[in-house]
Amino acid sequence: MTATFDPTRGAANLLARTAVRSRAPAAVTFQVTDRCNYGCVHCYETHGDADELSLAEIDRILGELADEGTLFLVLTGGEFFMRRDAEDILRAARRLRFAVKLLTTGWFITEPRADLIAALGSIQVDMSFYSGDPHIHDHITQIRGSWQRTLDAAERLRARRVPVVLKTPLMSMNANAFDEVQRVAERLGCNVQLDPKVTTREDGDVGPLRHRPSDEAVRGYYARALPADDTAPPPKALDITPCRAGQDVCGITPQGLVTACHTIPIYGGDLRRQSFREIWRGSPEIQRIRELTWSRIDECNACDLRPYCGRCHAMAYLEDGKLDGPSREACRHAVILRDLLKERGVIPGDDSAVPPPFARPRVRPTSLRVLE
Secondary structure (H helix, E strand, O other), X not given: OOOEOOHHXXXXXXXXXXXXXXXOOOEEEEEXXXXXXXXXXXXXXXXXXXXXXXXXXXXXXXXXXXXXXXXXXXXXXXXXXXXXXXXXXXXXXXXXXXXXXXXXXXXXXOHHHHHHHHHHOOEEEEEEOOOOOXXXXXXXXXXXXXXXXXXXXXXXXXXXXXXXXXXXXXXXXXXXXXXXHHHHHHHHOOEEEEEOOOOOOOOOOOHHHHHOOOHXXXXXXXXXXXXXXXXXXXXXXXXXXXXXXXXXXXXXXXXXXXXXXXXXXXXXXXXXXXXXXXXXXXOHHHHHHHOOOHXXXXXXXXXXXXXXXXXXXXXXXXXXXOOOOOOHHHHHHHHHHHHHHHHOOOOOOOOOOOOHHHXXXXXXXXXOOOOO
């Protein structure tokens, strides 16, 4: 079966189609380190410094990505600037003419470093910003003064006309952060990206889940995110894929392992032993995820709430133990979104379908299998 694309995904579909035709990912998320100076309570990553790629290895891999035609490069950690050669990695990426998105806490963006980022050009900087209240932000990062360091970094970058996005995951402790974060962003001239989904840690630790927002908070997010004149979402055909993983995006770990998405811990190959082209075009693990359509996802393929669902392969795999099975968190969001649209009169008021997983008690897997 050849996967087709979701007609509701707009520009993302255009990139995905182009990537499939050219047999190259349009965007790659390259995690160059697991190390971080923060201890964020909700973080999905595990931290350490085991066997990181060298600068020479990273430079070679970036060359292979450029040769394949990759356009967008996301550089992240951990904390990207925990690497002593972080600036050299940025220079290498821009020398190869990638459009770069840099994910950072902002802690290490000094005046000289802001000058460098601005001088290199074509770099957008995304920084985690958890609340307009410094006490809440610092509590989440577990680092006193981190709120002010983020603001200082944003001000330095905006003064140099570098695009900045403040990324705010919605959690139980910052559920009322919408307006505060927006006011700060407007003052600084930044954009805001809110995310209502908190995930299990990549090693299967469920600790971050205790910080998930309540149903009421998630509803508040969608009430703000959806336009007032929103219409009913179109049906999602069984032969489309719910996710871009392995289509026009992929991930690379600090050790050089390639994944269909940087949050799915299923490894398609090792860049220390194989070329990127060999892995991207020949890996059966990546191909499996690339072709994972709704029809191949148990229970989702029979669910009436599929039009409202934003299922994530990684979340399903890590939290519910099955890559081609449902995600109860996606089910929760789908129900909340459907009910909100009912209240707005966008869809019939008698729509009361329940996702299949909600009809049975939840049983967590005793262990998670991460494919090598």
